[in-house]
Amino acid sequence: MFFTIFMAATGLIWTVQVVKHISFLTTSRQTFLTTLKFSALFIPSATQLVMPFAFVIAIAQTFSTMNQDSELVIVNAIDSPCRAIWRPVLLLGIMLSILSFITANFITPHARLHMRKMIAAANSTLINMLIQEGSFHEVSKNIYLEIGERRPNSSIGRLVLIDQSHPDFDLFYCAVSGMLTSNKNGHVLVMNNGEVQRRDNKNGRVSIIKFDSYTFDLSEFTPANQMVIIYPKDRFLTYLFKPDLDDPYYQQHPMRYTTELHRRLTEWFYPLVFSLVALVASSNAHPYRERRISVLVSAILLSLFIYWLGYFFAERAVNNLAYLPCLYLIPFGISALLIYMLFTNRHVGFPVRCLNAVFKITAGILSYRGHIENTQ
Structure with a gap:
């Protein structure tokens, strides 16, 4: 018993x-x-x-x-x-x-x-810093990332990256799909089939650039030698x-x-x-x-x-x-x-x-x- x-x-x-x-x-x-x-x-x-x-x-x-x-x-x-x-x-x-x-x-x-x-x-890898699907996570100060879907092959669907680290302008990245990967220099986010919007904080003007592939360096935002x-x-x-x-x-x-x-x-x-x-x-x-x-x-x-x-x-x-x-x-x-x-x-x-x-x-x-x- x-x-x-x-x-x-x-x-x-x-x-x-x-x-x-x-x-x-x-x-x-x-x-x-x-x-x-x-x-x-x-x-x-x-x-x-x-x-x-x-x-x-x-x-x-x-x-x-x-x-x-x-x-x-x-x-x-x-x-x-x-x-x-x-x-x-x-x-x-x-x-x-x-x-x-x-x-x-x-x-x-x-x-x-x-x-x-x-x-x-x-x-220590970026993919585990991200919170669950459907909500924004602050990767670094004034930089936010939201993913819509995690796929079995480690790719990402429907992602949004907001960069408000610059005082004069904000950058908004939207992509249909993407991939978190690493190289010898650190972590990078590869975004596919999307666009980047640049908004001027002084006059409010917005410029849009479409892209097939865009690489965003995230190595500076990931913890290095994080103490346990x-x-x-x-x-x-x-x-x-x-x-x-x-x-x-x-x-x-x-x-x-x-x-x-x-x-x-x-x-x-x-x-x-x-x-x-x-x-x-x-x-x-x-x-x-x-x-x-x-x-x-x-x-x-x-x-x-x-x-x-x-x-x-x-x-x-x-x-x-x-x-x-x-x-x-x-x-x-x-x-x-x-x-x-x-x-x-x-x-x-x-x-x-x-x-x-x-x-x-x-x-x-x-x-x-x-x-x-x-x-x-």
């Missing part, structure tokens, strides 16, 4: 990330293997996020099924200690925490660095311990590196924390009819709340390092509390009556909103 939930959630997040970068994938003329490689670089960061939540859902659902089949009742009725069912869950939680630490500090930074370099390399910005999330753990003092981004945002370091040292612990949450919420036998819904919901909601607390204080610590102790207090302090609850045979959960009340209130609000909208 864990692997099913894990793969489904990872696939969903991976799809969202690929769609987010679909412009790069479709406009950079990448090969299929390059596109596949770029897409695969999102997987480590997705697995790191999904892993603890998939684990807590799988554990809670497994214990709910065991309770439904009266297996937990039998375990509690005999002399077998509850630690017998704790052990495999905690061992798996420890293994996933170690895997999360390795992924967050070694695999994910390597993938993110490689992805940054691929994007920077693609953006590497963020704290892209760095390895060793770099975060001792960042380069000459790093321009570190000089501007030193607290981001400090916060990222402490976040890396604490966030890997969440799979084990969530395993404790699942044990406290669902490892005890209970009347199935009374707590069928609340076990799984309680584990998920509590896990989300704990993760949100960590995220909240991490964001606050970027601007105020006084919040850094909270990054350690949340996972380790809550773990100590959950261990105490396990050994004292306590559990957490939302009673079904509370959940039903929440559902009824939500349904009432939605019904009221629908009634208001219908009367307007």
Whole structure:
């Protein structure tokens, strides 16, 4: 069950990330293997996020099924200690925490660095500087380019180039088709079957010249030796311990590196924390009819709340390092509390009556909103 939930959630997040970068994938003329490689670089960061939540859902659902089949009742009725069912869950939680630490500090930074370099390399060519079809893009100051169609053979259909860089006159280039290409001197735009209009800004006169082919030099407008910005999330753990003092981004945002370091040292612990949450919420036998819904919901909601607390204080610590102790207090302090609850045979959960009340209130609000909208 864990692997099913894990793969489904990872696939969903991976799809969202690929769609987010679909412009790069479709406009950079990448090969299929390059596109596949770029897409695969999102997987480590997705697995790191999904892993603890998939684990807590799988554990809670497994214990709910065991309770439904009266297996937990039998375990509690005999002399077998509850630690017998704790052990495999905690061992798996420890293994996933170690895997999360390795992924967050070694695999994910390597993938993110490689992805940054691929994007920077693609953006160094003009065709990836252009925005989507049907809108103008400022290539340089007072120079705008709009394309009507991108064709599979890398040619361009229906393009307009506006050059307003001269104070005395403006130039308007229109062409039926064109091609972005490169030579030893840089990037050039070859326009075919079009015209150039020259408008004098002093007297408003317009002169038109038609052409079969016209070449416009764009090399001065493309970024040369563009520096790749590497963020704290892209760095390895060793770099975060001792960042380069000459790093321009570190000089501007030193607290981001400090916060990222402490976040890396604490966030890997969440799979084990969530395993404790699942044990406290669902490892005890209970009347199935009374707590069928609340076990799984309680584990998920509590896990989300704990993760949100960590995220909240991490964001606050970027601007105020006084919040850094909270990054350690949340996972380790809550773990100590959950261990105490396990050994004292306590559990957490939302009673079904509370959940039903929440559902009824939500349904009432939605019904009221629908009634208001219908009367307007």
